[in-house]
Amino acid sequence: MEKQERRQKLLENLIYLIIWVVILVSPLLEHKYNGETINWNDIFRAWKMIAPFFILFLINNYVLIPFLLIRKKSWLYLLFSLLTVCLIFALNPFVKLKRPGGMEKHPPREFMMNRPPKEEMPGPKFPMEKEPPRQAMRPPMWQMPGMISPMVNFILTAILVLGLNVAIKLLFKSIRDEHRMKELEKHTLQTELEYLKHQINPHFFMNTLNNIHALIDLDTEKAKETVLELSKMMRYVLYDATQPTLPLAKEIAFLDNYIGLMKLRYTDQVEIGVSLPEEIPNVQIPPLLFISFLENAFKHGISYRRKSFIHLSMKVKENEIECLVINSSFNNATEQHKGIGLENVKKRLRLLYDNDYTLDIQSENNEYRVLLIIPIQS
Structure with missing residues (x-):
């Protein structure tokens, strides 16, 4: 019985590992799919934006679920989950809140790259070597103009992470409980026989x-x-x-x-x-x-x-x-x-x-x- 539970625990952790590996590799695959040269600054920035959700997963999987949800303290689990999401959001340096009217207090530097050029001074024009266009860095999704507010976007993504984690955890818990019930029934049957x-x-x-x-x-x-x-x-x-x-x-x-x-x-x-x-x-x-x-x-x-x-x-x-x-x-x-x-x-x-x-x-x-x-x- 213990051996079977260890195998199921290993399979559960393997599923988590596969999911997070796919998430971390997705920025690289996106560059390859679009035929772009890999910009490691963009990759590291994407990983830094993923990091808060990975931390949220670790806290939820190894602290909140085992000590609260599994022990049927549902209200405490919901409360501490909400507090954890708010705390990680508040400490996340990649979420820039917008000022009223839709303008950010400090526009990102990458938006400055796309400003229209200044008016040229009159005078003779000399042929100059044409400078290759600079590719602007794509801003985070929650900073895109017209998108949902950063807090709502972050919370929705956090709920998705928590929900998927809870679903997988409860699935394997139900499998373990069913296996234990069968073992108990078998033991009871043998005893009665x-x-x-x-x-x-x-x-x-x-x-x-x-x-x-x-x-x-x-x-x-x-x-x-x-x-x-x-x-x-x-x-x-x-x-x-x-x-x-x-x-x-x-x-x-x-x-x-x-x-x-x-x-x-x-x-x-x-x-x-x-x-x-x-x-x-x-x-x-x-x-x-x-x-x-x-x-x-x-x-x-x-x-x-x-x-x-x-x-x-x-x-x-x-x-x-x-x-x-x-x-x-x-x-x-x-x-x-x-x-x-x-x-x-x-x-x-x-x-x-x-x-x-x-x-x-x-x-x-x-x-x-x-x-x-x-x-x-x-």
Whole structure:
């Protein structure tokens, strides 16, 4: 983040540099364009007239904007900007105020060069070498006859400098603010995802330990096998699932181990069907997205008095993964729909994919169906 802000700051200063270089070079280009010989006195005079506006830019860019405008002290910024413009105008030696009637108190020397010649004395005229015409120096724009008053002209130019400076500064500030908001949203998203993922772990282990507890009295050997299966699943949840994404093959293996653990507990009266892809592509998905659907299916979809079934089907298509869980329902669909694990998955899906996913939950004809379709992230 800091590196990105330094780049933007460098780009902003580079834009200022380019603008002022163009302004300083423009007098030279004007002479070249008009086919005139470069008169360095004229160039230096033009640069001296530009200097007050450059000083105004420096004060505005490095003092007034950072300490007043950026800190939302708008009225103080306007006041001090106006005072700065007036002070620079008052100290500018190149602005000569006009007397009433349009005549200057001290006409510029260059205007004296264009005065009509004095009346020649009568007498014999001798051929003399013709003196080349002297080129008059162009007066500053605010001293041209008929132009706007010097103060108004200076203030308008100063407003243009300040306005352009503020526009560029606020543009880059908005870019930096937007970048910071994205970083903050990303950090908040990651924090919330970690919180939701850690909520899944205790919920999952609580259910699994209850299953092992029930198996100990029924079948000790099956209980031992269950502990081994649980150790594999704990390794996945505690170590592998801490990553933002994992290969799809690991998630499928985790689901297969969980189903194997559940088969050890339930007898043949529960029909458990599994259809997983044989060839698993090398794609990455967020961990622990599907386990909550299986947990809810085994928790709410099995009855010891009635025949029950649980079917898991997963298909990997070109750009998406489709997971379908169907289980028997015994008038407890409302309870299953409001499970803690399922609510966590819904929040994670919204945070991870926004609206780019499908979660369809239906309960009818003693069946509870959950269809989840997520995009494959490249």
